[in-house]
Amino acid sequence: MKSLIIFICILFNAIYLHAQTNYYIATKTFYESGYTYQCSVRASGFVTLCNKNNKWINTYPVYKNTGESFAQTDAGIKLLESDTWTRSKRFSIVNAAFSDSEKQRIKGHDFNIIMYINSSTGKVDEVSFEFHKSDPPVTIPVSVYRKIETEIKKDIWFTPTDEGKKLSYIFYWWAQEPK
Numbered sequence: 808m809k810s811l812i813i814f815i816c817i818l819f820n821a822i823y824l825h826a827q828t829n830y831y832i833a834t835k836t837f838y839e840s841g842y843t844y845q846c847s848v849r850a851s852g853f854v855t856l857c858n859k860n861n862k863w864i865n866t867y868p869v870y871k872n873t874g875e876s877f878a879q880t881d882a883g884i885k886l887l888e889s890d891t892w893t894r895s896k897r898f899s900i901v902n903a904a905f906s907d908s909e910k911q912r913i914k915g916h917d918f919n920i921i922m923y924i925n926s927s928t929g930k931v932d933e934v935s936f937e938f939h940k941s942d943p944p945v946t947i948p949v950s951v952y953r954k955i956e957t958e959i960k961k962d963i964w965f966t967p968t969d970e971g972k973k974l975s976y977i978f979y980w981w982a983q984e985p986k
Contacts, residue, residue: 831856831938831945844949848940856952857935863923864935868974871926877974886971887924887979893963898983900958904951905985913943917984922959924977929965932976 830837830846831854837844843859857864868877901920905913916938923933934956938944971977 829940829945830948832940837949839949839953842953844953852940853937854940854945855935855937856949858933858953858956861923861933861935863933863976863978866975868976868978870973871975872973884970885968886926886974886977887929888966888968890965893965897959897963897981900962901955901983902985904954904958905947909947909951910985912946913985915984916943917982918942918944919980919982920955920959921978921980922963924965924967924979926967926972926974926977929967931960931963931965934959 831848833846834848835846836859837846845857845859845861847855849855855864869875870877897920902910918936918938921935921937922931923935924930925932936944936952936955965977965979967977
């Protein structure tokens with residue numbers, strides 16, 4: 808009987824430890840069913856996770872006609888028209904991608920979702936994610952982030968302003984704790 812109790816305790820501990828897997832401890836590539844994701848870990852410990860096909864990830868936006876860099880911090884330059892629906896839809900997509908146990912595991916911690924918006928069409932062309940390698944989002948499998956990416960690209964779009972249309976792409980991000 809004592810052996811059975813010890814075995815059950817070990818089994819539950821093993822399951823708990825398995826659920827706490829840190830997927831993103833080092834730079835590597837994830838080859839999944841139908842897609843490939845790249846995990847890049849900087850010396851600072853920050854993780855960037857994105858679809859390997861992303862082309863804008865390490866490129867600054869530039870003006871299409873001159874090639875001059877655009878500083879996203881320029882105050883007063885509006886790149887997207889105001890809307891009333893994308894915020895709630897984006898948050899809903901992220902919330903729906905996580906299971907209840909995953910939400911509990913990362914409770915109290917947010918991560919960054921970055922969109923690379925097509926400046927001509929307003930569609931989201933690319934999505935990436937950022938978090939620190941010591942934070943709970945590292946325990947979430949690639950498939951969850953992939954689901955967020957595909958849903959955002961399918962269901963979110965914007966209306967670029969005249970200024971926004973001049974750029975190679977529009978960078979837009981937010982931080983969110985899944986609820």
